Amino acid sequence: MDKIMDSYEKNVIVNLKKNFELQDEDFKVDERGLIIELDLHPTYLKIIPKMIRALPQLQIFHIHETDISKIEELEILSHLEELHLYNNQIKRIEGLENLSQLKILNLAYNQINKIEGLENLSQLQKLFLEGNRIGKIENLENLTRLQVLMLEANQIKKIDGLDNLLSLTELDLSDNKIQKIEGLGRLFQLKILNLRLNEIRKIEGLGDMFQIKTLDIRLNKIRKIEGLEYLSQLKTLDLRVNKISKIEGLENCLQLEDLRLDKDYLIEEDQIIFEKGIKEIIGQYKNKELKEKKILIDIYIPKLKDKETKNLKTELESMSLASQKILRKEILSISDNKRSNIVKDLLKNRKRLKNLLIENIQDLEKLLIMEDPSFPEIFQKMEAAKIIYEALGDDDKAQLMAIEIQKILDKFDSFMEKRELSSKGGSIIQEAKALQSHNENLKASLLYKKAARFFIEIGNHQQANQLRELAISCEQQAK
Known part of the structure; x- marks a missing residue:
């Protein structure tokens, strides 16, 4: 408090502390004694406080996990560079016309059903809209400096409306209803593409994406590896939980380091290759000399149960x-x-x-x-x-055994990650139940959906479906 030089700003902080449980760590002051960052998160907050107008030098504003349903009172905050309004009850993108300096906008986990109101945000670099109800990608034409676009867990059926996003380097469209890869032809700078958990049956539409390094197409309906001929910079390819039976179509992926597949679907010949770590011929020089490359892969070891702890992994290493x-x-x-x-x-x-x-x-x-x-x-x-x-003196078999040993160690990493995700999901479920018991059904619905995504990550689709049903039930009760 002592560092705040402006009396109006000092009064604002005093009132926020009194009325909204603001703590000292929830705001930051610059060398001029002006408030430049503020974090509000009282669960009972229903509107953005008008007193925010008295903080015109604010650069970063967080307001999350509240009952706020409308974006307002931000017109005077023309210096704002980051606006984080995630996990609220916001239904519409509005009130951002004067925020022309905004670089990061986070509206994740709200109730937004349409992308709009972003026309003046020409400086925007990162846009987070995951966990909403968006059905169409639209109204992004002016965001020519956008680098990161997150649209996970919406209701999008078609990839379009991205033609002007020439600076985009990361795009997340996972957990939607997309059936076809299309509309990406002008995204020449794209390096990370996530299409996990959709309804895609064929890898296509990636011909001009020369710079892509990471491609995640897990949890789709793909049966064949194809359409990757021009992805010469690809380093990570995740095709798990599809029905791919043959390792093929990777001849031009000379930089590929991490290929993730399900061994159980592969034909016997490719299972052998897979188990050996895919020491495959994948490239060819102009002089017809073949280049040999080792690709790291995930492999399933039958009937091994992950009951050991992180300490055991350290011991093994x-x-x-x-x-x-x-x-x-x-x-x-x-x-x-x-x-x-x-x-x-x-x-x-x-x-x-x-x-x-x-x-x-x-x-x-x-x-x-x-x-x-x-x-x-x-x-x-x-x-x-x-x-x-x-x-x-059998160096090849010694090397193969060393690879298998590393896979045993890697399996512990996977186990620990899954256990952590499961734990996070369980905590969110408890929080959702508590909200539901207090008749806060809309917020409970949002948390059930959020928890469902954790269980999808670890492959527990039955639990995820039950959570989605609970979310729908909560929404119906709220109505």
């Missing part, structure tokens, strides 16, 4: 690191003559090593079909197999 250090020290600390003798000894004992390898692999196979296998044992057996392959 340290075990791997320790074994690598030991092996490295053994190699570097011996002379050439001794190395020669070791090679001779290894040749003499080659049969014994092979028998040991067979026993080790058999033990590993038994562990993999157990109902509740031990990750440490699996890891140790795989690490032992890798070392034996190295001792036998």
Whole structure:
């Protein structure tokens, strides 16, 4: 408070503290003693306070998780650069005509059904509209500097209205009702495209998107990898939860590093390639020499249950690191003559090593079909197999085993991420139930929808559908 130099602004803060539970950390003052950032989030707030007009130097304004249904009282805030009005009850985009300096606008998780009122926001760089009821992409013609457009979880059926967004680098259209990839031909700067959870049956309409690096088409109805001929900069391609049976159409994707597919749908030949980490021939030079490239992939290991904790992952990683250090020290600390003798000894004992390898692999196979296998044992057996392959001089199989070991470790990352998403979803459900018990059905509906998206992420569609039904029920009760 002491830093605020303007008496009018000081009075505003005093009143906001008194009436709207404002805390000291909810506002910021610049070197001139003027308020430049404000965060309001009292759940009972129904209108934007008129006293906001007394803060003309405000640059960042947050007002979220309230009952506000209308955007108003912002006309005088001509210096505003960021406006965050997410998770409210706003039904219409309006009252932004004078905010010509606005660079970030966040209207996510409201009740907006139409994109409008953005004509004067020519400086806008990021627009967040996810979690609304928008059915059409429109009225974005003047946003020529827009770089990020988030339209996740709306009711959009067709991709259009984007022709003027020549600066767009990230577009999220996930969780909509889109059936066809189209309308992207002029987005030459686009690098990230998310079309997850739609009704797309074919990969098409991407011919001019040379700069795209990340493409997410999970949870659609795609059966064939195609239409990627010109995506020479593509690094990450996520095609999980489709019905793709063959790895193909990636010949020109020379930069591809991360390919995500479902192994279960692949034909047997491509399952073998998939399990080997897709050490595929994917490029060809003009002189007809083939270029070999390794692509990282996600792989499903049958019947393994994720019951271990994050501590175990750390333990596994340290075990791997320790074994690598030991092996490295053994190699570097011996002379050439001794190395020669070791090679001779290894040749003499080659049969014994092979028998040991067979026993080790058999033990590993038994562990993999157990109902509740031990990750440490699996890891140790795989690490032992890798070392034996190295001792036998079979570098290719040693490398493949090293890849499989890394997949075991990566599986823990996936597990921890899913557990975190599930936990977040559960917390939101509890919050929604509390709101529902107080007859705040519209807000409860919004939270149920939000929770549903967390469960979609982890593949629990049954729970997601139940939450969506609860959301619809809440909306009906509100009416």
